[in-house]
Each structure stands twice: as structure tokens, then as C-alpha cells.
Amino acid sequence: MVLREKLREVLVIKDSPRRLATSFAIGVFIGMSPILGLHTALGLAVAWLFRLNKFVTMIGVFITNPWTIIPIYTFSTWIGVKLLGLNRMVPPINWAELSIASFLKDLKPFLWPFVFGTTLVGLLSAVIGYVIIYHAVVRNRND
Numbered sequence: 001m002v003l004r005e006k007l008r009e010v011l012v013i014k015d016s017p018r019r020l021a022t023s024f025a026i027g028v029f030i031g032m033s034p035i036l037g038l039h040t041a042l043g044l045a046v047a048w049l050f051r052l053n054k055f056v057t058m059i060g061v062f063i064t065n066p067w068t069i070i071p072i073y074t075f076s077t078w079i080g081v082k083l084l085g086l087n088r089m090v091p092p093i094n095w096a097e098l099s100i101a102s103f104l105k106d107l108k109p110f111l112w113p114f115v116f117g118t119t120l121v122g123l124l125s126a127v128i129g130y131v132i133i134y135h136a137v138v139r140n141r142n143d
Contacts, residue, residue, distance in 0.1 A: 006059045010133060011140040015053055021134035023052040025126040027060020032072060032122030034115045039064065060129060073118065077110060080117025086110075 010020060030043045043061035047054040064072055086109065094102065 010056050010059060011137055013053065013056065015056075017134050017137040017141070020053060020056050020137050021130045023047065023054075023056035024060040024133045025130035026050075026052060027057040028063050028129040029060075029122045029126035030057075031061040031064040032076065032118055032125055034118040056133075060126075063125075063129075072121070073114070076117035076121040077114045078117065079121055080113030080115070081110070083120070084113050084116060086113060 010024065013020060026046055027043050030046060031039050033039070033042075035042060039061050040058070043057050044054060046052070047057035094106075
């Protein structure tokens with residue numbers, strides 16, 4: 001698995017455990033953010049702006065990739081729906097008159113649950129990612 005190999009590379013980078021963990025956590029948060037299509041550019045910009053490790057930040061960003069984006073965004077939206085008190089997850093869709101405009105109109109009630117859910121799940125994942133990377137780097141250096 002490519003991601004697993006990249007995570008192993010993080011353990012041997014000559015940088016402080018705190019900086020590596022922060023870079024990864026910021027990347028994970030950006031990767032799970034609701035800002036579709038801007039994850040890579042935003043990750044690089046934030047890493048450059050805050051002098052984070054760009055490689056490690058991008059590994060975090062790419063936690064959300066073509067194979068994981070649908071489960072992550074579906075779960076995050078479900079969390080948003082539950083926490084914001086919406087009654088149903090799947091909107092009623094009029095298949096006889098389906099168009100892009102009607103589809104977007106049907107999904108409009110899910111915009112705030114999507115934004116809230118992805119932000120919350122991204123924040124929690126970033127915290128968990130920070131702890132895991134920090135301890136993994138420290139443990140790897142002590143061995």
C-alpha cells in the first residue's frame with residue numbers, strides 16, 4: 001500500500017516529532033475539509049505559510065483520495081445530519097424530472113450538515129493523527 005509506505009517515510013524524516021505531527025494533522029484537516037477541489041493547493045499554501053513539512057502535510061491531505069473520499073464525506077455528512085437534528089439522510093428525488101438543477105436543489109438541505117460534519121470529523125481526525133504520528137516518531141527514534 002502506497003500510503004503505508006509514505007507513512008513509514010515520515011518516521012525517518014529528520015525533523016522534530018512535534019513539527020512532523022503538526023504537519024500531518026494540518027494536512028488531514030485540510031484533506032477532510034469541505035473545500036472540494038482545493039485540498040492540494042491549500043495544503044501546500046498552508047505548509048509554506050507556516051513553514052511546515054510540505055511532504056508530510058501532503059501525506060495528510062491525501063488521506064482523502066479517490067478511494068476514500070466517498071466514505072469519508074458520506075460519514076461526515078451523516079454525522080452533520082445527526083448532530084444538527086435533520087430527520088432524514090436521503091432526500092426525496094423526483095427521478096422523472098431529474099436534472100442537475102433539481103438534483104442540487106434536492107441536496108441543498110445537506111449543505112450545512114456537510115460543512116459541519118466534514119469540519120468536525122476533520123478536526124477530530126487531525127487530533128488523532130497528531131497523537132499517532134507524534135508517538136510513532138518518538139518511539140521510532142527511541143528504538
